[in-house]
Amino acid sequence: xxxxxQTPKHLVMGMTNKKSLKCEQHMGHRAMYWYKQxxxxxxxxxxxxxxxxxSINESVPSRFxxxxxxxxxxxxxLHALQPEDSALYLCASSQEQGTxxxxxxxSGTRLTVV
Amino acid sequence: xxxxxxxxxxLSVQEGDSAVIKCTYSDSASNYFPWYKQELGKRPQxxxxxxxxxxxxxxxxxxxxxxxxxxxxxxxITETQPEDSAVYFCAARPGGSYIPxxxxxxxxxxxx
Numbered sequence: 215x216x217x218x219x220q221t222p223k224h225l226v227m228g229m230t231n232k233k234s235l236k237c238e239q240h241m242g243h244r245a246m247y248w249y250k251q252x253x254x255x256x257x258x259x260x261x262x263x264x265x266x267x268x269s270i271n272e273s274v275p276s277r278f279x280x281x282x283x284x285x286x287x288x289x290x291x292l293h294a295l296q297p298e299d300s301a302l303y304l305c306a307s308s309q310e311q312g313t314x315x316x317x318x319x320x321s322g323t324r325l326t327v328v
Numbered sequence: 329x330x331x332x333x334x335x336x337x338x339l340s341v342q343e344g345d346s347a348v349i350k351c352t353y354s355d356s357a358s359n360y361f362p363w364y365k366q367e368l369g370k371r372p373q374x375x376x377x378x379x380x381x382x383x384x385x386x387x388x389x390x391x392x393x394x395x396x397x398x399x400x401x402x403x404x405i406t407e408t409q410p411e412d413s414a415v416y417f418c419a420a421r422p423g424g425s426y427i428p429x430x431x432x433x434x435x436x437x438x439x440x
Contacts, residue, residue: 245426256417256430304371310426316362319371
């Protein structure tokens with residue numbers, strides 16, 4: 215299995231809703247990431263988990279809350295979002311060490327905040 | 329930290345022409361340089377990468393060159409096809425880090 219699977223593919227939520235994005239990989243990768251991407255812009259790093267521990271938080275507002283229940287799963291909990299949070303949210307994973315360096319991105323969740 | 333500049337931001341070519349996208353980086357400790365292709369509405373996909381101990385790498389119609397002294401690397405696409413139309417991102421990753429820094433992207437348009 216060489217895939218990173220993200221659900222849901224599309225999500226519309228109101229500013230008072232609580233929702234969660236899910237990401238799963240079974241490649242044995244020990245680093246997992248959340249990115250936010252606006253149209254035709256590069257992905258912006260939000261969070262990094264290394265060996266299931268949060269290692270990087272790029273000053274992301276607290277309305278975004280990551281969780282890594284185990285080495286294969288990564289969640290992003292959303293609460294009280296703003297319309298400007300509408301974007302493509304990408305999960306990625308990579309091996310920390312060894313000869314495989316490239317990221318594998320999931321297909322993303324297209325989030326619209328209304 | 330690392331800073332990656334990518335040019336041009338938009339590139340328009342005729343089918344069959346070659347396309348070249350250039351990136352420069354600032355951190356001399358960077359040792360891994362991947363390129364990603366992102367089609368409209370889809371995920372970024374790794375298309376080719378190069379490590380700092382190699383000057384050039386080819387894979388069919390695409391190639392990447394690296395000049396460590398000048399700290400720049402380029403993506404070359406030959407015999408472009410309409411399906412090559414996409415946004416291309418370069419990235420650089422310093423040694424000891426597993427976090428790449430992305431360029432701002434190049435929108436490649438291949439006209440039939």
